[in-house]
Amino acid sequence: MAHDVGVSGSTLSADLRVRRGDFDLDLALTVQPGEVVALLGPNGAGKSTALRVLAGLLPLDDGTVRLGRTVVEDTVGRVRLEPDERQVGVVFQDYLLFPHLTARENVAFGLRARGIARREARERADDWLARVGLVEHAGQKPRQLSGGQAQRVALARALAAEPRLLLLDEPLAALDAATRLEVRADLRRHLASFDGATVVVTHDALDAMVLADRLVVVENGRVVQSGAPREVAAHPRTDYVARLVGLNLLRGFAVRGRVDLAGGSTVTSAGHADGDVFVSFAPNAVALHRSRPDSSARNCWPARVASVESHGDTVRVALDGEIPVVAEVTPWAVAELGLRPGGEVWATVKATEIVVYPA
Amino acid sequence: MATVAVLFLVVPVIGLLVRTPWSTLGDVLSRDTSIEALRLSLMCATLATAVSLVLGVPLAWVLARGDFPGRSLLRAAVTVPLVLPPVVGGVALFAALGRRGLVGRPLDEIFGITLPFTTAAVVVAETFVAMPFLVIAVEGALRGADRRYDEAAATLGASRWYTFRRVTLPLVAPGVAAGSVLCWARALGEFGATITFAGNFPGTTRTMPIEVYITLQQDPAAAVALSLVLLVVSVAVLAGLRERWLTTSA
Numbered sequence: 156m157a158h159d160v161g162v163s164g165s166t167l168s169a170d171l172r173v174r175r176g177d178f179d180l181d182l183a184l185t186v187q188p189g190e191v192v193a194l195l196g197p198n199g200a201g202k203s204t205a206l207r208v209l210a211g212l213l214p215l216d217d218g219t220v221r222l223g224r225t226v227v228e229d230t231v232g233r234v235r236l237e238p239d240e241r242q243v244g245v246v247f248q249d250y251l252l253f254p255h256l257t258a259r260e261n262v263a264f265g266l267r268a269r270g271i272a273r274r275e276a277r278e279r280a281d282d283w284l285a286r287v288g289l290v291e292h293a294g295q296k297p298r299q300l301s302g303g304q305a306q307r308v309a310l311a312r313a314l315a316a317e318p319r320l321l322l323l324d325e326p327l328a329a330l331d332a333a334t335r336l337e338v339r340a341d342l343r344r345h346l347a348s349f350d351g352a353t354v355v356v357t358h359d360a361l362d363a364m365v366l367a368d369r370l371v372v373v374e375n376g377r378v379v380q381s382g383a384p385r386e387v388a389a390h391p392r393t394d395y396v397a398r399l400v401g402l403n404l405l406r407g408f409a410v411r412g413r414v415d416l417a418g419g420s421t422v423t424s425a426g427h428a429d430g431d432v433f434v435s436f437a438p439n440a441v442a443l444h445r446s447r448p449d450s451s452a453r454n455c456w457p458a459r460v461a462s463v464e465s466h467g468d469t470v471r472v473a474l475d476g477e478i479p480v481v482a483e484v485t486p487w488a489v490a491e492l493g494l495r496p497g498g499e500v501w502a503t504v505k506a507t508e509i510v511v512y513p514a
Numbered sequence: 515m516a517t518v519a520v521l522f523l524v525v526p527v528i529g530l531l532v533r534t535p536w537s538t539l540g541d542v543l544s545r546d547t548s549i550e551a552l553r554l555s556l557m558c559a560t561l562a563t564a565v566s567l568v569l570g571v572p573l574a575w576v577l578a579r580g581d582f583p584g585r586s587l588l589r590a591a592v593t594v595p596l597v598l599p600p601v602v603g604g605v606a607l608f609a610a611l612g613r614r615g616l617v618g619r620p621l622d623e624i625f626g627i628t629l630p631f632t633t634a635a636v637v638v639a640e641t642f643v644a645m646p647f648l649v650i651a652v653e654g655a656l657r658g659a660d661r662r663y664d665e666a667a668a669t670l671g672a673s674r675w676y677t678f679r680r681v682t683l684p685l686v687a688p689g690v691a692a693g694s695v696l697c698w699a700r701a702l703g704e705f706g707a708t709i710t711f712a713g714n715f716p717g718t719t720r721t722m723p724i725e726v727y728i729t730l731q732q733d734p735a736a737a738v739a740l741s742l743v744l745l746v747v748s749v750a751v752l753a754g755l756r757e758r759w760l761t762t763s764a
């Protein structure tokens with residue numbers, strides 16, 4: 156659909172270094188045309204700073220930003236294009252639709268700013284509104300639109316200006332859960348039809364997994380992990396990522412399936428990786444027992460219950476002790492085992508449930 | 515104390531209404547001198563407001579958005595006319611724009627333009643005194659406006675000037691309107707700087723306030739009638755603009 160936009164895609168290659176007070180960001184990022192990369196990280200990780208730098212709203216302290224063959228910013232060569240010279244479209248977290256303009260005028264804004272005649276700009280704006288399914292709302296002001304509609308107008312406004320790079324800042328954060336589900340699927344479709352590079356900033360793992368072709372996980376201004384969503388979800392490399400994807404993560408040293416953990420204990424895995432490894436397994440792979448079980452599970456250790464939290468129709472039990480992990484059990488098991496903070500239990504995990512991969 | 519304040523502010527206006535010679539009102543107002551003075555006042559106040567808008571809005575933008583050393587000094591300089599006695603303002607204008615003045619002499623010698631005692635001088639005097647009201651109001655509105663809308667416009671490829679026209683200015687329109695009303699009202703009532711710099715010539719520089727002052731010495735009742743006209747005009751404009759602009763600011 157977006158091929159009629161007429162701007163062939165260009166690769167984003169950026170090397171960003173920004174210092175602000177005691178925070179510093181050091182991030183290298185390459186995004187191919189048509190590729191959607193999610194910058195995923197906790198609040199304060201520097202994702203939004205990176206986005207503002209790419210848009211030209213914040214200067215680089217050191218580094219380069221290139222779009223195809225265009226040098227957008229280069230601190231050594233002293234090149235710096237202003238935001239309005241970059242052809243970088245931004246969908247802001249709270250959309251920032253101009254409140255005094257109608258949806259159509261908002262979408263036409265970028266075209267009008269470039270000197271395209273009112274009538275043509277209007278027609279192209281209407282085309283974009285049709286693509287996002289909002290033709291009948293063209294004459295409405297932003298305050299008359301729902302959150303989901305405003306989000307789509309913001310997307311149409313950014314795309315109508317024919318950007319070479321599209322940036323989205325927490326695009327779904329301002330929406331309620333029900334709208335989010337619907338808009339997320341729509342957004343995925345529109346991003347897929349955009350042939351430029353796209354960067355989505357989010358702290359929501361699900362948004363990142365659904366929208367992006369590749370995840371770049373940022374913590375404290377540094378990339379800690381990157382890869383395809385499935386790869387990142389299966390093999391988390393930091394506690395933050397493990398928590399996001401809901402896995403237990405441990406570090407250790409493996410020799411043929413036997414892993415000596417940092418805490419001194421040992422676990423056995425069916426996988427085979429040697430040397431420094433990550434060990435991960437799902438919370439529902441952890442079984443809890445009142446006394447030492449007599450089962451086939453080779454991984455068995457005593458633990459103390461740190462907390463018990465209801466999580467949907469299951470219960471998450473955080474365990475202290477030599478191997479700190481989270482177990483997911485049924486409410487029935489909680490009652491049966493008499494689980495409460497401070498209680499003593501035995502935990503087991505089958506070797507086949509444990510994934511081991513090089514650190 | 516608040517009651518005293520209200521009485522203090524309201525009683526003089528009531529006094530004006532009570533003393534108005536309603537029977538001869540028509541007579542007084544249809545005098546050529548009255549009509550001439552009112553026409554001149556309305557025209558000059560409107561021109562002064564127009565000049566203040568053209569010059570004052572960019573100045574307010576610089577004060578609100580600019581980032582340069584000496585900005586607070588500039589703001590102080592701009593607000594001087596607010597605290598300056600208008601007569602002193604008139605003398606200052608004379609010193610600068612009079613035939614022997616700093617700017618007035620080259621203006622006279624090179625272009626043959628002399629400002630003092632012309633209708634243009636009335637506009638200059640009124641603008642000098644009234645523009646700071648507009649600048650302060652617009653600057654406040656610009657400070658209160660969300661600058662991220664400007665950023666959004668920039669990412670859509672809009673130049674600063676385009677952004678200013680299509681985004682910034684419409685967003686602060688209520689502030690500009692309020693500033694214009696204040697500016698116009700101040701210009702309409704201008705007396706001290708006008709009579710000092712522009713003088714008192716019927717038809718060219720004798721504005722309504724000057725007419726009122728002069729009439730008061732000969733015919734107090736007529737002066738009251740003329741004052742009433744100024745009062746009505748001011749209140750009408752304020753009320754009219756309030757309906758149109760000021761209440762829709764939210």
